[in-house]
Amino acid sequence: MLNYYPNFSRFPCLSPMSQQLMSSGPSLKKLNGNGASHPKTATSKPAIISLVSCIVLIISAYFSVDPRSLNAASDTYALCSRNGDNVYTVDAQNSRTQCIVVQGALIADRGSLQHVTNRWNSFSLYKVIFRRPSLDIRFIRPGAIIVPGLSDSHAHILEYGAAQQLPLEGTKNIQDTVARVRDFILANPDVYNDTSKFIVGGGWDHTIWPTTGWPTSAHLEDDPVIRGRPVVLQSKDCHALWASAKAIEASMPFPEAVDGGIIVRDKTGKPTGVLLDNAQELLKQPELTEGDLQRRFRVAVRDAHAFGLTSIHDAGLDPASLAFFKRQAETGTLPLRIYGMTFFDENKAYWGNTTTPIIGAGNGRLTARSVKIFADGALRTGGAALYEPYADNPSTNGFMRLDSDILFDVIPKFLRDGWQVNVHAIGDRANGIVLDAFEASLKGVNVTASRPRLEHAQIMTDADMKRLGRLGVIASVQPTHAISDMWYAQDRLGPERIKGLYAFRSLIDSGARITLGSDFPVEAMNPLSGFYAAVTRVSPDGKSPHGPDGWFPEQRITRQEALRGMTIDPAYASFTETTLGSLEIGKRADYVVLSQDIMTVPANEILATKVLFTALDGQAIYEDI
Incomplete structure (x- = not known):
């Protein structure tokens, strides 16, 4: 309802003439010079009596209005x-x-x-x-x-809360990271006094450390405060775990190899303490308690509100996380809008036809109608699947985290059963394979109704960018990744292949619809950091490998495109563009x-x-x- 004027159609006693009189002004009739009624406004006495009676009925009706509508x-x-x-x-x-x-x-x-x-x-x-x-x-x-309430199209809510307990972002080397873990233990008596308590942190980034190679369990054991404690530290890109000897021992024995993952070993074949991609699942950790989940959630929500986020697309809900959010929605306490991507486990039976999507639970604040599939690893840890070997490691071209046959099998099934399909793809080979699977699966499918998404779409060939636009697949991209990776990316990819990395302008010009996110805790949660990165392609201090005009400045997007990428485009990517994403009449009043x-x-x-x-x-x- 846009105003409080009476709805006259409820009262048949109002004839067209009397309705006209009601709306024409306070004067019911005008007299001519000799006291007769003016022919255009003459009204009979019975009509006036009828009109007055009807007004009485209207007043009576309004006195019976439900008091809740007055509140x-x-x-x-x-x-x-x-x-x-x-x-x-x-x-x-x-x-x-x-x-x-x-x-x-x-x-x-x-x-x-x-x-x-x-x-x-x-x-x-x-x-x-x-x-x-x-x-x-x-x-x-x-x-x-x-502006409309801001949205993050690709993030990890509970993982952010976990990373904030022991943040390792910005450590300058291995020793600096170890020192931060030691300081955390000393600053928390409950942790210090219980040597069996798991210590969890995240955000370390070996690409900015001066040494080459991976950290090891031995680096943690060298510190007497940490020694003998179970410690699990997530990398910045969430594609590697660095664990202490105690944590590794509790998870042994490990298999010789892991499909879609790597157990980093020394020359003797002994695990060194780092697990990549699918191998991370080998590490046994205590189940999170409800208190653990609540603490992590509160931290994430607190920061999201302060950064103007009203909606977050959680990219990969494991069963425990999804169950937690459902419990929050059932109690009506969800303090932001969550669009969940349900985690896909290729080792389990297909569930798209036996599981009911969640749409608008908890007063419209929880939806989980999509599935998240991982195609490959990450560029930072060398797991992105490339067509050609890495320039800085010619022995590998990365790896797929699952067999491509699985993509061709399950994507059409999920689409058939009403699920949105969102696939993580970083490398050019991974993106090409995923687009092959999408192209085969979308034949005869209404793409506007299904809205498949390519999560990250980091390195793509020109031909695949054009194919992305032609197919109508949404590109879910993270601009802050670009200004983080620009310092090492050319060493990893070489001077030609790098031109297809984070090519946002080319994606839009190919006809693709993009939506912006941060991938927090991989990057900062602040959506304005993504806005800045998208329109400048320089670091916060104004620098880039190509100078102050930006890293590949021709790939910058406009401010209008960036604002839409964090408001109405995420709404479209989550099927909520009719209720969210813009400040239009009838939409939800989410604003910043x-x-x-x-x-x-x-x-x-x-x-x-x-x-x-x-x-x-x-x-x-x-x-x-």
């Missing part, structure tokens, strides 16, 4: 900028406006301050009867803007107030932008006070 009126407010159209609606026309009107959980109106004031503060019988106050108008601070205009400020000032206010369903979930 809803108090949830109505306008949010405006004092000067200029500082509301970016992200509608089809990319229009801007001065105000939005929020009514309950929905956007009820938008327009200029004069428009919403005239429309919502105008005289009506309803307001007179119920003494409804004037519209509550709230103004944002000068220079601030309003930013301290400055990211669409116009100099590029080097984008990262100084602060989130002032985050709203979900029209209600504040974060406020910078």
Whole structure:
């Protein structure tokens, strides 16, 4: 409902003539010079009596209104900028406006301050009867803007919470990382006093360390505080685990080889303490308690709200994570929108026809209607499947994490049974194989109804980029990966192949629809970091291997494309574009107030932008006070 004017169609006693009189103004008739009725406005006495009687009925009807609908009126407010159209609606026309009107959980109106004031503060019988106050108008601070609630199209919620307990991002070498683990133990008496307690951390990045090769269990055992404790440390890209001797011993024996994974061994064949890709699953760890999950979730939600995120696509829910989110939704306590990708285990029976997708549980805040399949590993750890060998390691061209026959078998089955299919693919060979499987599976399928996604789409040939656009497969990309990987990528791929890495402009120009994410905790959660990376292709300090204009600057995207990539495009990629992703009438009132205009400020000032206010369903979930 957009206003509180009576619905006259409910009252048949109102003839067309009396309805016209009601809407024409306060004067019911005009007299000519001799006191006779004017022919155009003459109304008989019985008609007037009938009209008055009908008004009495209307008043009586309104006095019987459900009181809950009156309470809803108090949830109505306008949010405006004092000067200029500082509301970016992200509608089809990319229009801007001065105000939005929020009514309950929905956007009820938008327009200029004069428009919403005239429309919502105008005289009506309803307001007179119920003494409804004037519209509550709230103004944002000068220079601030309003955008739709921000979305991350590819992230890992509970894994982020885990990584924040012992963050290893930015350590300069192995010894620095070991020292951080030791300091964590010493700072937490419950951990220090229990040598059997598993210590979990994440974020180490061997590509920025001066030494070559992998860390080992021995590096952890060299520290007397850590020695003998079970320690499991996840790499920055989440494709490698570095474990202590105690953690490794508890998981033995290991098989000689692992399909789609690597057990790093020394010259004698003994595991050194690092497990890559599918081999990570060999490491036995205690099951997480409900308390563990709650702590991780609270940390992730707290930071998401502060960064303006109202919706997150969780890329790979294992059964325990999915069950946890379902429990949260059942109790009605989900504090953000979660679009879950259910984890696919190729070693288990096909489940797409026996499992019911979750759509809009928990007041519309939990959906799990897609499946996440891993095709290959990661570039950082050398597991991305390439057509040609790695330039810095000619002995390998990476590996597929599952047999390609599985893709051709299960993708059409999932599509047939109503599931969205999202496939992780990094290397050019992996992307090519996945597109082969999509092309075969999409014959006769309504791609708009199924909306398959290529998660990462990092290295692609020109031909495959064009094929991606032709097939209508969504490219789910992470711009902050580009400015992280640009420092080592050419050494790994060589000067020619690297041109197809993170080629966002080429993807869009090929006709592909892209949607932006961060892959947190692999990268920072802040969506404005992704916005900045996408439009500049330089590091936060303004540098790149190709200078201040950006790394392959021709692959930059526009600010408008970047804003859509974190609002309406994620909504489309999660089948919610009719209710989320833009500030349009009838959609959910998810919005963010930013301290400055990211669409116009100099590029080097984008990262100084602060989130002032985050709203979900029209209600504040974060406020910078």
